[in-house]
Amino acid sequence: MGRPKGGAAASSSSSKKPKAKPKQRGGVDFKKYKHKVGRKLPPPKNATNTEIKSKAIVLPEQSMASERAGMAVNKRGLTLRELLQQTGHYNANVRRAALNGIKDIIVKHPSELRLHKVAIVEKLQERICDTDKVVRESLFSILQSFIFPSLKEDNAISTRSTLFLLMANILNGMTHLSMDVQLVSFRFLELVVINFPSSFPRYAEQVFNNFLAVLSNDRIHLQDKSKLNSVLSALGHCLSQVAYATENGNTSNRLGHNVSGRELWKCTLDEDNSGSRAFAMSSILMKLQNLIQILVNSVEVLASELSAKSTIDAQSSEALLSALHCLDLICKIFIQEVKKPQMKLGRSKTQFGPEWLKSSVLVYMMKLWGVSRSFHEKGDDKYYFFNLKIAEIFLCLSACMDNTMFPADKFCQFVSSLLAKVKTIRNKDTMEKNLNIITSIPDLVSNAPDDSKGYILEAFTDAFRDCKVDCKLILPYLDAMGKMLLPEKTGILFTEKDSGLEYHGAWVDELPRFLLQSIDKAPSVTKVVLELLLRIGQYFPTMECGNLHSFVKLFGVKSSSGTVELGPFIKLPRDCQELAISCLYYFSSLLPDTVELLASCCLSDVLEPIILFKIVEVLQSSYKAGNLHITDQLSFLSLLMARFRIHPGPFCTQEDSQKGSSLSTFKSLNHLILTSLSEMGDGSLVLELMWDILSKEIVRIQNYAFLLCSHLKTIELFYICLFMQAQIPSLHNMNGLFRIIVTLDAGTCKLMNEDAIKVIAGYLIDAAMDLSKTIELGFQSDQTRVFQYFIKPCIIIFCQNEKVLCCTLEMLKSFATGDDHGLSCVSKLNYPGELSRRICIVTSILIFLCNDGKLHKHLSLGKSVIKGILQHIRHLMDSNLPGVTYEDKQKLRFAFEQLKTKALQLNCWDRSELEGFSSTT
Known part of the structure; x- marks a missing residue:
């Protein structure tokens, strides 16, 4: 059908409706439904409902959380x-x-x-x-x-079987097909050996077999170096156990030395006899011999890799150092075995001697020497630590090496070049950890030819001088120096032809500097230096000590004004103080400059009594040996006796009185000083030598006393007086000085001096006035015995010299009568102005003198003095002076009666004379 032409025709045709379909005729059998796709069909009408509905059943207390x-x-x-x-x-x-x-x-x-x-x-x-x-x-x-x-x-016994199971799995892992499992098994082995070293000996032979197997595998060298480091680290710990056991003379079944593992290993000792233990050690040595070859090859590989790189790889460097450390431990084990006597096992004999060592160990070390030469020729400091470890290995083997295998001259130059580079190393911590060759220097010097020792000694001396006192290397330096100085330790003895003698003085000269610096920076070094100085002084008694003069600064420094500033000696521990004092006995040339400093240390309140007595004994021994002049010793002893401060004193506080008994220390010191003086020879000659020293101390006391008495009148200077009083010797010091005179020569004519008489009289008056204070210092409460302690040396002097007694009585009379202008300048006390108190003081002194029967004959010569005192007392009682009260007159009457009674006991006067004298009163 064609398309209609024109718009009208088209619109008319489109508006027409389609025709409806005709309806079917007849009935319909089935109704047809149209369903959408995906919709569920409704169930048929005759379908059976099978749905079951139920409720949840909840049972209480059935949850897992409640059970836990x-x-x-x-x-x-x-x-x-x-x-x-x-x-x-x-x-x-x-x-x-x-x-x-x-x-x-x-x-x-x-x-x-x-x-x-x-x-x-x-x-x-x-x-x-x-x-x-x-x-x-x-x-x-x-x-x-x-x-x-x-x-x-x-440390329970039950852990024993647990560790056995653990070691079994570790050994199983070492032979695992997986390389990763093998390597981690060595880490587990290292962990067990570190914590339980005694569990290692039973498996030592098998463990070293596994080390041989894994290190022989080229895969481990080609892989990551961290894996090689883990194996070498474990090997190092295992070798350390063997080295410790070999060094201490133990066999393979006693390799463990950790305290926590000793009990664990006891069970295995019962299973082995001595023969099996020796055989096990022999087998281990053979395996270590095979390890040397493998480790040397590893060192060659690692060294070639490092030489090819422009920078050193950290892991490769660590692996090389670990391999060298293992070689060092193996060499030490072999050296210890060579030193042991041969072991006999039945009919066979296994001997590890020098020839075996040369044929089995030193042959492989030729390669190691080549590695060191290659590193040394590069002249780079980054290879310094590798050469240092290689040198340590060869120093361990130096006793078994000969010039045919290793040139001694070149080796000494090699070691000296390493010592010379110590000053240029920047990383001091790394250097201190690796520079262990210092301890091997003495053995190298003893075995090296004479013409090669100079290289080592010169490098050692330069490095020792540049070492700091707080450096970790100072102790190894001192130990090595002591071994080369003291032949009894290592048998090294330098003759006059040897070049080593010229370095002895250089080493000793550095010791005082290290000593003074170590007191504050490194206290542990102080005792080591003092012990070394003492041994040097004992072994070289004639050594020149001119360069040791700085040792005197340990005790103090004397300024230009004459004052002494104490040194660090008084702060040292007791053992170090004893060592320092003992050194002075052998360094006799230092004693003249040290005596005054030692005296200042002895007068310090900080110094312990035992050290004080030690100083006196050492100086006395030095005097007896002829190392100390007699005048120096007398000056020292006099100074101690005159200036030793006793607490508590007249102006002490309550805290001072609780410090302890310094008086008991002074008593012991007094006895020690008097004993020392009595050992010096004729007493009169000794007193003649030290009289000027005693007089000087007496003048010092007089000056202090005069200033004190003059200042006590001004309240403004009261605290100055307290300070001055603390510096004045107490009655005990004066008592000690008088005891020195009595011990040496009680009848000396030196005491006839007017100043000496004033000192004696002033001392008696001070003692009588200070009775109440001296009782508090530990004496018995009986005043009679207290005063007898103080006047005992005076009584001995009076018995030997009656003129001194008469002059002293005259001085006491002048004091009682108030005419004491000359006496006031020799006593440290401010005398009372009351005449009644003065008379009581003098009366008490005379009564004590009269109580001694030895003085009765001498006191009879001074009856005129006693009579004059009695007359003066009577005059005061009869007079009506305004200053004399009724209480004073009662005191005077009591003193008068006491003195008169004692005068009758002297048989100096007739009874009628005294009775008539008293009746007129």
Whole structure:
């Protein structure tokens, strides 16, 4: 049908409606439904409903959380038992989560570890050979941080079997097909050896076999150097156990030396006899011999790799140092075995002697010497520590080397060049850890040819001078120097032809400097230096000590004005003080400059009495040996006796009185000084020599007393007087000076001097006035015995010299009558102005003198003096002076009667004369 033409025709045709379909005739059998796609058909009308409806059944107390109430669980709510079971799961993620959960429980509940540590180890040790790296690392962390520290604390016998199981799995891991499992097994071995060294000897032979196998594998050298470092680190710890046992004379089954592991290893000792232990050590030595070859090859490979690089790789450097450290330990083991006597095992004889060492060890060391030469020729400081370790190895073997294998001259130059570079090394901490060759210097010097010793000694001396006192190397330097100075230690003896003698003085000259610097910076060095100085003084008694003059600064420094500033000696510990004092006995040339400084130290309140007595004894011994002049010793003893301060004093506080009995110390010192003086020879000659010293001290006392008495009248200067009073010797010091005179020569004519008479009279008056104070110092409460202690030396003097007694009585009379202008300047007390008190003081002195029967004959010569005193007392009682009260007259009457009674006992006067004298009163 064609398209209609024109718009009208088209619109008319489109408006027409379609025709409707005609309806069907007849009935419909089925009704047809139209359904949409995806709609569910309704069920048929005759369908059966099969739906079941039910309610939930809830049973109380059936949850898992209620069963775990009070139990230790981790974050996921699992107990320790469940977590241990999951460590064996086939899924690696489950095993990782289980180990993390165990760590969580141990941290939050430490009691779980204390109760179940054995069960935990027995279960976790299976994971040593786990195929998953994270699982192995987690196990290592748990053992290192938690389990092993807890096992070391209790040291229970039950841990023995646990460690055996652990070692079995470690040995199994060392032979695992996976290289990663092998390497981590050596880390576990190192952890066990560090914490339980006694568990190593039983497996030593098998362990070294595994070391040989893994280090022989080229794969470990081609892989990451950190893996090689882990193996070498474990080997170093195992070799350390063998080296310790060999050095201490133990066999292979006694290699452990950790305290916590001793009990653990006792069970294995019962199973072995001496023969099997020796055979085990022999087998181990053979395996170590094979290890040397492997380690030397490793050093060559690592050295060539480092030489080819422009910068040193940290891991390669660590691997090289670890390999050298293992070689050093093996060489030390061999040297110790060579020094031991040969071991006989039945009919066979195994001998490890020098020839065996040359053929089995030194042959391989030729390659190591080549490595050191290549490093040394480069002249780069970055190879310094490698050469240092190589030199340490050869120093260990120096006793067994000869000039045919290693040129001694070149080797000495090589070591001296290493010592010379110590000053240029910037990293001091690294240098201090690796510079162990210092301790081997004495052995090298003893074995080196005479023409090669100069290189070593010169380099050693320069390095020693530049060493700081707070450096860790100072103690090795001092030890090495002591060995070369003192032949009895190492047998090194330098003759006059040797070049070593010229360095002795240089070493000794540095010791005082180290001593003075170490007191504040390194106290541990102080005692070492003092011990070394003492040994030097004992071995070289004729040594020139001119360069040791700075040693005197230890005791103090004397200024230009004459005052002494105490040195650090008084702050040293007691043992160091005793060493310093003992050194003075041998360094006699230092004594003249030290005596005055020692006296100042002795007068210090800080110094202990035992050190004070030690100083007196050492100086007395030096005098007897002819090392100290007699005038110096007399000056020292007099100074101590005159200026030793006794607490408490007249102006002491309550705290001072509780410090202790310095009086008992002074008594012991007094006895020691008098004994020393009596040993010096004729007493009159000794007193003649020291009289000027005693007079000087007496003048010093007089000057202090005069100033004190003059200032006591001014209140403004009261505190100045207190200070001056503290400096004035007490009655005990004066008593000591008088005892010196009595001990040496009580009848000396030196006492006839007017000044000496004033001192004696003033001393008696001071003692009578100070009775109440002296009782508090520890004497008996009986005043008679107290005063007798003070006047005893005066009584001895009076018995030997009656003229001194008569002059003293005249001086006492002048004091009683008030005419004491000359006497007031020799006493430290401000005399009372009351005549009644003065008379009582003099009366008490005369009564004590009269009580001594030895003085009766001499007192009869002074009866006129006593009579004059009695007349003066009578005059005061009869007079009506305004200053004399009724109480004073009663005191005067009592004194008069006492003195008259004592005068009758002297038989100096007739009874009628005295009775008539008294009746007129």
